[in-house]
Amino acid sequence: MADDRELDRRSLLRGAAVVAGAAATMPLLGEAATAQPTGGDADALFKAGEFEQAARAYEEILKKDPKNVHAARQRGYIGLLSNRFREAESYLKTALGLAPGDKQTNQFLADCYTRQDKLSLAVPHWRATGDEVYARWFAAVRGEPYQIHGDTARLPWRGMDPFPLLEASVNGGPPKTFTFYTRVGWLGMSAKVAEEAGLTPVASQKIEYAGRTIWQYFGVLDSFTLGGIELRNVPVQWSKSDEEEPAGTHDGIIGTWVLYHFLTTVDYAGRSLILRRRTPETARKARADAVRAGAEPLPLWLAREHLLHSRGSVAGSGAQVVALDIGGTGEMAAAMSVETAKELRIRTDYDRPLESFAGGQPVVSYPCYPKEVRLGNATARHVYCYAGKSGGTGGFAPADTFAPAGTRAGSPTDYGFDVLAHFSHGFYKPYNVTLDFTDMNAYIARGKAA
Structure with missing residues (x-):
C-alpha cells in the first residue's frame, strides 16, 4: 500500500478537496529505538502550541541530557516551523548524529533544505525517509531553482x-x-x-x-x-x-x-493575487500597510513543507493554533471536528450531513454555526462552518481532526500539536491576507490591499 506521502501527491487539479479544513500532519516520532520521547512537560507545551515555551523546555532537557534525540529533534522542529533555518539545522544535525537512521529527523532536514532551495542537500534526506520519488525529482534540478x-x-x-x-x-x-x-x-x-x-x-x-x-x-x-x-x-x-x-x-x-x-498578498476583497520580491523594503511596507489598515501581526508557522498555521479562536475558545487554508474551494468559513463543536457548544445540524470525499476517502461533515470565528481583528459571526467526524477522543482540538487531502482514512495525521480549526476560503472574502515568510507573520486586513 502507498504510504502517506505518496497519497499526499494525488491530483488536486479538479478542486476535489471539498472538506478544505483538513489537519494535514506527520508523525511526531521517528522509528529509531534511540529516539523515544522524554520530557513530558516540553511535549505538553508543544502539543498546546506554546512553541517558544516548549523550545526553552527542550533546551533544559538537552542541558541535562545532551544525547536526548527527541529533545534535539523537537527543538529543531520548532525552529523549522518559523523558518529559523540555522537554528533548525543545528539541532536537527545533532539529533541525526545521535540517531542517523531516524526517519523523522531526516524528513525535517529534508524539509529545511527544500525551503531554502538547497535541493541537492535535501536529496539524501528524502532518500533516507524512503521517499525515492522526491529524491529523484530534486536531484534532477540543475542549478538554482525558483x-x-x-x-x-x-x-x-x-x-x-x-x-x-x-x-x-x-x-x-x-x-x-x-x-x-x-x-x-x-x-x-x-x-x-x-x-x-x-x-x-x-x-x-x-x-x-x-x-x-x-x-x-x-x-x-x-x-x-x-x-x-x-x-x-x-x-x-x-x-x-x-x-x-x-x-x-x-x-x-x-x-x-x-x-x-x-511576499504574498491574497487579496480576496480586491480579487487579486499580489506577489512581491522578499526584501527588507517590501516587508517594511507590508507591515506599515497592515498597521494603517488596523491589522495586527499574527504568527505564521509552516509545517510539513507547505501547511500554514497561525493563532485564532472559535466561539470563545481563546487563541489557539489554527490552520490557514488559503485559496482552494469551500463555502464554509472554518472547519473543525465534531468533538470541538460539542466542547464549545456550537450549534450543529446533524440532520443535514454532507457526504463527500477528501483525499479519495469518504468524509461526513455537518453544518455548524459558531457565534464567532476570529483571526486577529478579522472576524465572522454566526457564519456557516463544518464539523467533521474524526478519530479524536474529544477536547478542543484532536490533532487528527480530519484526514488531509491525499491521506488514507485512519492513517496517523498527528504532527505533534493540536489544531483548533481550519480557516477556509469563505472566511477570507472581506479581507486581504499578507504572508510574510521572512519574518513569519500574517496580516489580515479588511478591504482591498493597498
Whole structure:
C-alpha cells in the first residue's frame, strides 16, 4: 500500500478537496529505538502550541541530557516551523548524529533544505525517509531553482467561486488558467498542459485513488510567468488518469512552494493575487500597510513543507493554533471536528450531513454555526462552518481532526500539536491576507490591499 506521502501527491487539479479544513500532519516520532520521547512537560507545551515555551523546555532537557534525540529533534522542529533555518539545522544535525537512521529527523532536514532551495542537500534526506520519488525529482534540478525575474505581479482573478482563478504562462505559451491553494505544495498542472510545454518526467509513480489508477509525473519546468514575474527552473508535477478526464475549469494549481518565495498578498476583497520580491523594503511596507489598515501581526508557522498555521479562536475558545487554508474551494468559513463543536457548544445540524470525499476517502461533515470565528481583528459571526467526524477522543482540538487531502482514512495525521480549526476560503472574502515568510507573520486586513 502507498504510504502517506505518496497519497499526499494525488491530483488536486479538479478542486476535489471539498472538506478544505483538513489537519494535514506527520508523525511526531521517528522509528529509531534511540529516539523515544522524554520530557513530558516540553511535549505538553508543544502539543498546546506554546512553541517558544516548549523550545526553552527542550533546551533544559538537552542541558541535562545532551544525547536526548527527541529533545534535539523537537527543538529543531520548532525552529523549522518559523523558518529559523540555522537554528533548525543545528539541532536537527545533532539529533541525526545521535540517531542517523531516524526517519523523522531526516524528513525535517529534508524539509529545511527544500525551503531554502538547497535541493541537492535535501536529496539524501528524502532518500533516507524512503521517499525515492522526491529524491529523484530534486536531484534532477540543475542549478538554482525558483529563479525570480521581475519585482511585482498583481494578478486579477477571473472568478472567485468555487475557487479563485488567474492566468499564467507555461514555458512562454499562451495564458492558462490556474488556481492556488496553500494545502498543496508544488506547482501542478494537467497532463495536457505538461505535454504542450514539452515536459519530460524525471520521476513517476502509479497510485490507486478513489477507485482510479493515476500516474503521477514529476519534472522541471523552464519558465512559469505570473504577470510581471517570471520563475525559472521550477519543480512541477502533473497527473494522468486511466479514465478520460472531463474538461476542467482550470489547467493547474499553484501551491505554497511557489507562494513562499514571495511576499504574498491574497487579496480576496480586491480579487487579486499580489506577489512581491522578499526584501527588507517590501516587508517594511507590508507591515506599515497592515498597521494603517488596523491589522495586527499574527504568527505564521509552516509545517510539513507547505501547511500554514497561525493563532485564532472559535466561539470563545481563546487563541489557539489554527490552520490557514488559503485559496482552494469551500463555502464554509472554518472547519473543525465534531468533538470541538460539542466542547464549545456550537450549534450543529446533524440532520443535514454532507457526504463527500477528501483525499479519495469518504468524509461526513455537518453544518455548524459558531457565534464567532476570529483571526486577529478579522472576524465572522454566526457564519456557516463544518464539523467533521474524526478519530479524536474529544477536547478542543484532536490533532487528527480530519484526514488531509491525499491521506488514507485512519492513517496517523498527528504532527505533534493540536489544531483548533481550519480557516477556509469563505472566511477570507472581506479581507486581504499578507504572508510574510521572512519574518513569519500574517496580516489580515479588511478591504482591498493597498
